[in-house]
Amino acid sequence: MTQHQPGAPRALPFGKLANGKLQGLLDALPPDLRLEMAGLWEHRTLSAGAVVIEDGQEAERIGYVLDGILVMVKKLSDDRRHIIGLLTPYDMFGRAFNGASGYRIEALTDTQVLTCNRAPFEQLIARSIEAEQLFLRNLLDELDAAREWVIALGGAKVVQRLASLLLILSRHKFNGVCGKPTVADGQPLNLHIQIKRQDIAHYLGTSPETLSRSFHQLEDDKIIRINTPYDIDVLDLAKLTEVAGNALLRERI
Amino acid sequence: MTQHQPGAPRALPFGKLANGKLQGLLDALPPDLRLEMAGLWEHRTLSAGAVVIEDGQEAERIGYVLDGILVMVKKLSDDRRHIIGLLTPYDMFGRAFNGASGYRIEALTDTQVLTCNRAPFEQLIARSIEAEQLFLRNLLDELDAAREWVIALGGAKVVQRLASLLLILSRHKFNGVCGKPTVADGQPLNLHIQIKRQDIAHYLGTSPETLSRSFHQLEDDKIIRINTPYDIDVLDLAKLTEVAGNALLRERI
DNA sequence: TCAAATGATTGATGGAAATCAATGAAACCC
DNA sequence: GGGTTTCATTGATTTCCATCAATCATTTGA
Known part of the structure; x- marks a missing residue:
């Protein structure tokens, strides 16, 4: 999924989550921002088949996969569906800074996610270099994942x-x-x-x-x-x- | 390629380049940063077949395609090559904030690119909200492009x-x-x-x-x-x- | 200038996959 | 329960495509 050097820690926004808390992210942030970031996120459990983000609408919430698998589905004009990619644990989704999504996101399995509102997330990203870099690295990992699919489909x-x-x-x-x-x-x-x-x-x-x-x-x-x-x-x-x-x-x- | 709302200008890092200058980017930046950003970039002409970024090595330069086509090539262990994607004018490449690249970038045609060193670019991104957002939007566009390829190859x-x-x-x-x-x-x-x-x-x-x-x-x-x-x-x-x-x-x- | 090399095209053919059609199998709803 | 719907599977047939081979066009080089 990632292209990092062997041994280097993977760019996870939240690191180890065994205790169910945002441990990794908190560690990476300055103390004064820890409480603020932790307060943004809300834990949700999704049943298989649930629609997380509807096609075409502005994604007002940012999400982060803890457990389970989500799918990105593009609806084609003739009613067929085309799966663009999968979202698995440690993947982020949503459209921070980027307008409406061109596809729908559905829960493929029973899934646990963290979500937060877009606006406060963007504001925090803009204020904190550390948070911004976490977001950037996650984005770059997503890019790697998408290209991995290209190879798999080849x-x-x-x-x-x-x-x-x-x-x-x-x-x-x-x-x-x-x-x-x-x-x-x-x-x-x-x-x-x-x-x-x-x-x-x-x-x-x-x-x-x-x-x-x-x-x-x-x-x-x-x-x-x-x-x-x-x-x-x-x-x-x-x-x-x-x-x-x-x-x-x-x-x- | 992009998922922005209709009518909204596409997120280009440098906008209109007819005059060969970084006009769009300069407009988006505060005056004091214009000169600095413009000074970072260096114009390069690449011959078809030239290797721009070698597989696996740290990408020390960030690039931006002005003209021509670059190709991202993944070398498989059994000596075959797999093309992951194309880079066409207005695309950015390089691995800002993200370690070594997992693939090689070659010039498919005679190509004109702008390049700059990674460190000063990252520093400027970190200092300027406007520059950071331009970079983010470009990244999100790349992600859209990669997913578009997934559909195309499907x-x-x-x-x-x-x-x-x-x-x-x-x-x-x-x-x-x-x-x-x-x-x-x-x-x-x-x-x-x-x-x-x-x-x-x-x-x-x-x-x-x-x-x-x-x-x-x-x-x-x-x-x-x-x-x-x-x-x-x-x-x-x-x-x-x-x-x-x-x-x-x-x-x- | 003529070979030699490279790339694009065309033809023929066996194997892979799409398509059509039918049957199972399970879930769902009166 | 029985009927309907939805999905998975299987068989038969046609279409598509990878492969091998040959030809044509363009470029290259001595």
């Missing part, structure tokens, strides 16, 4: 692109908080994908039929196990990486 | 993806500087694509042969005219848009 065959998608989802599950693996290597990795096949298909630039065949091809090869269409175990991360045929993803897992 | 068929590419290139031409159209609607729109077919093909995830056929399919449908492989007239923007969004090109013509 795969020639459908199984390849599907493997890339599963890898990206796996990594977020696998890395846990602040890079700590939460699942032992070699164990099945359970993915709960709360998204219709049709949407995944569109995202990967293919049809639901071909996508279904690709899923079952991976299952036949003992790389994944399909418990239900929305509940999948990754059995062989190494093979999955191989199928993806993508060096970028290979390096990071 | 097209199922090659003609579709090619149409998306031509549309994105057209918009740069058509919008002109600061959102003003430079070409009347309905007129042929001339594009100078100084990229080899092979590179375009790779970018769109296809082969040169199929790409060539797609180009000529668009020509047969009177949507474009191919003067030379590098000089193309867009005859029908509406149809081109239709093809980009709609997989059904083959049927009705």
